[in-house]
Amino acid sequence: MIIEKIAESRFNDSVFESTVFGKEFSDHMLIAHYKDGKWGEATIKPYGPITMTPAAMSFHYGQTIFEGMKAYKNENDDVFIFRPEKNFERFNLSAARLNMPQIPKEIFIDGLKAIVDIDRKWVPQDYGTSLYIRPVMFATEEAVSARSSNEYIFAILLAYAPSYYEKPLSVKIADFYSRAAQGGVGFAKCGGNYAASFFPASEVQKEGYDQIIWTDSIEHKYIEEAGTMNVMVRIGNKLLTAPTSERILNGVTRDSVLTLAKDAGNDLEIRPVEVKELYDAYKSGELKEVFGCGTAVVITQYDTIGFGDERVQLPHLAEEDSFALNLKKKLKDIQYGLVEDPHGWRVKIEKEN
Amino acid sequence: MIIEKIAESRFNDSVFESTVFGKEFSDHMLIAHYKDGKWGEATIKPYGPITMTPAAMSFHYGQTIFEGMKAYKNENDDVFIFRPEKNFERFNLSAARLNMPQIPKEIFIDGLKAIVDIDRKWVPQDYGTSLYIRPVMFATEEAVSARSSNEYIFAILLAYAPSYYEKPLSVKIADFYSRAAQGGVGFAKCGGNYAASFFPASEVQKEGYDQIIWTDSIEHKYIEEAGTMNVMVRIGNKLLTAPTSERILNGVTRDSVLTLAKDAGNDLEIRPVEVKELYDAYKSGELKEVFGCGTAVVITQYDTIGFGDERVQLPHLAEEDSFALNLKKKLKDIQYGLVEDPHGWRVKIEKEN
Incomplete structure (x- = not known):
């Protein structure tokens, strides 16, 4: 795994005042590219835009899968994630049904742990709040032809999660x-x-x-x-x-x-x-x-x-x-x-x- | 409509020797952005990458629709498209079902005619071949929350189309x-x-x-x-x-x-x-x-x-x-x-x- 840390963190306490789910992204993202039948090395780098062709196949044929997880912090500043193996297994079940490549554990699980570790200051401590973790895979091959893509991006994004639904x-x-x-x-x-x-x-x-x-x-x-x-x-x-x-x-x-x-x-x-x-x-x-x-x-x-x-x-x-x-x-x-x-x-x- | 023509055309005759459908993109693309409840002015500009956040909603929640059309050329170098109104109507039916905004005729139909006109040299003359036209709309809002996007890109891409299936x-x-x-x-x-x-x-x-x-x-x-x-x-x-x-x-x-x-x-x-x-x-x-x-x-x-x-x-x-x-x-x-x-x-x- 390649790690390129952000020069200066964008974090400040007002992040935790947001009441909107999934809009405040943390300092880093994990990106891995699938090409020529294999995954390249995953990179953790500053969160930001990527360049994509508008002919990228996910925009046309919808090959895209994701998972949702959360990171929690207790009063001792310990950070936890919850049953990540279950999400990992389900992600690969989704990938199989959508005819997308399997993601190896070293990218999904190890990547997850590394990025949450690096961005641990973004994990809130208030009971009911958390840092939402979004693993996602989408087709990137440049082609307008109705078939499976041969190229994909796998990413892990982190965003602040206030309590989701407060009222019944x-x-x-x-x-x-x-x-x-x-x-x-x-x-x-x-x-x-x-x-x-x-x-x-x-x-x-x-x-x-x-x-x-x-x-x-x-x-x-x-x-x-x-x-x-x-x-x-x-x-x-x-x-x-x-x-x-x-x-x-x-x-x-x-x-x-x-x-x-x-x-x-x-x-x-x-x-x-x-x-x-x-x-x-x-x-x-x-x-x-x-x-x-x-x-x-x-x-x-x-x-x-x-x-x-x-x-x-x-x-x-x-x-x-x-x-x-x-x-x-x-x-x-x-x-x-x-x-x-x-x-x-x-x-x-x-x-x- | 804003038109920014390519400095030097990428076209050469070897394009028409391709046997792969939808991989050889023409000089230009049309791009229009939807934001704050309305479509901005469409731009025809050189085909190429756009910057997107990996949190763009189409990568996560799959709001993406498209159409497929073709441009044909006869022996007098006249270029034709076929029943574009039908594709326009269907595109907006798809948009409604996917809870995406309607695209106005001035962008879809007028845009289509303008970009095919500008890239007419990319329309092949051989019977059975054509220039494939791909109108597409996809969600671009930066958010990981399972709801409709508030922002979209509409694009028209053009790519060489050899005969699709030759044999039964x-x-x-x-x-x-x-x-x-x-x-x-x-x-x-x-x-x-x-x-x-x-x-x-x-x-x-x-x-x-x-x-x-x-x-x-x-x-x-x-x-x-x-x-x-x-x-x-x-x-x-x-x-x-x-x-x-x-x-x-x-x-x-x-x-x-x-x-x-x-x-x-x-x-x-x-x-x-x-x-x-x-x-x-x-x-x-x-x-x-x-x-x-x-x-x-x-x-x-x-x-x-x-x-x-x-x-x-x-x-x-x-x-x-x-x-x-x-x-x-x-x-x-x-x-x-x-x-x-x-x-x-x-x-x-x-x-x-």
Whole structure:
């Protein structure tokens, strides 16, 4: 790895006053180029523009994948990242489905540790805030021909992350648009999945909702995921979530939350969840909580759910009675290094650079 | 429109000796920036790299759409483009679905005419060759947050196009992977649709096929399209093709071919076409031709079709007996300005710059 440090850091305390997610980039970025069938040496250098041809294939054929992770700082100034191996594995699963090259561990994991180490002053200490880590790969070959690119850039970018959603969200259950086809790319963290979701999201926003809960594309009968989150449903004291599949992202936060729920002795069911089941549970008073989980949002509660033209209001539970808030606190306490880490999820970033 | 001409043209005759589609870019490109809710003035300037941040949203969330068109030259050195209004309309339909801004006609159509005029020496004269025109729009805002970009680049690039597929192709009918979901973006010419298709295409290439014919994502029961082409089937003397839909691109070549077939008195049926119907017609000897049509390929014949593990060979018709070859000649003759243009499809590029 080549390291070219910035002459003078751009960091100042006002960075942590930003309330916008993913706009304040740190001093450095990691860049690696794939060409002639192999990855070149990764370089950590000052964050800034790169030159690209407008004929770069990612602008045309959309070969682009990413991951989202966070770095946390405890009161002793120790910096941690969370389960990076899971993101590394998923990145390469996404790469395979998009016909992009595999990224070696020495670039992804070692690069990640090195850049977070170098930019550790950009990791905020306030509980709930973090430094967002964005590994990304995109096609760069100069050609307008509908085929896989032979050249790629892999990059790691770091940007300040204030708390994502502060208040409970209002969500509408998809009954027309879809996120993923059977035999498609729903499980991959690829650009196309996100681009396809923005218009349907803007449509529900016109109706006053914040987001969409996606359903299966065939009948809109089953809950799938929420685009930046997996979805969990509490009926009575039972926690339900859809199994991951070719259409649903295998969320690291989802897996962590399910593990913590199991540890807590919660009654869990991982199986297809019908929209009708949710609605019926609401009618009978058994629908206690619905929430999303993902790296950016951690856990976010939904308080209004739209079923077609009907909007239903979920109960407001006291903090101690909420599965969502209890699980969120447990997860964050592990991430921020405040409690024991029974599953070995935290990775401490050593000071080496 | 601002025009900054290249100091010295890069053109030389060896450009037209290239056998690779979309790699030899012309002297100029058109670039327009969208920011603060509006398009800036378009600039035609020398083709070359632009600076971009690796945090540009198109690299992450895949908001990117494009069109494909061609410029043709006849023996009098007149240059023509073909039905540009259709591509303009479709581009804005794609933009709407991807939650990207509409592009005004003065940038798309007037820009197109101006840049083709300026780079007219790059339009080859040989029948079957052309100058490929690539309008494209991609997200450029510097942010890692899963939402629509507020900034975009619209560009028009020109690249030499030799004949695309010279020999008939061998195609496999999709029985596992899918291209488009109901309620998805199949009808839009967006990057994500292409990126998602490359891995499935590479899988059938391992089996010795050139391409995939996509089927519906629910049952793989109906023929949809071929990714860069719409698909037409001739059973007996009847020409069949699927209706366009939210899952199938509304091809300009498809529409032109159907119009020419109607003009010729061919028996046409535009309706869902079952895979089984194709197979049964093959068995009974009634399956005469299957071919794809699209701007890049014009019309390309398929000679081998894979149904699951079974490969069937289509009959080799004499040129005068083939619907595909007859329609292809009629279409090309119009495009190259060799015959009358009864539908007013050709647009002559006047010498103004």
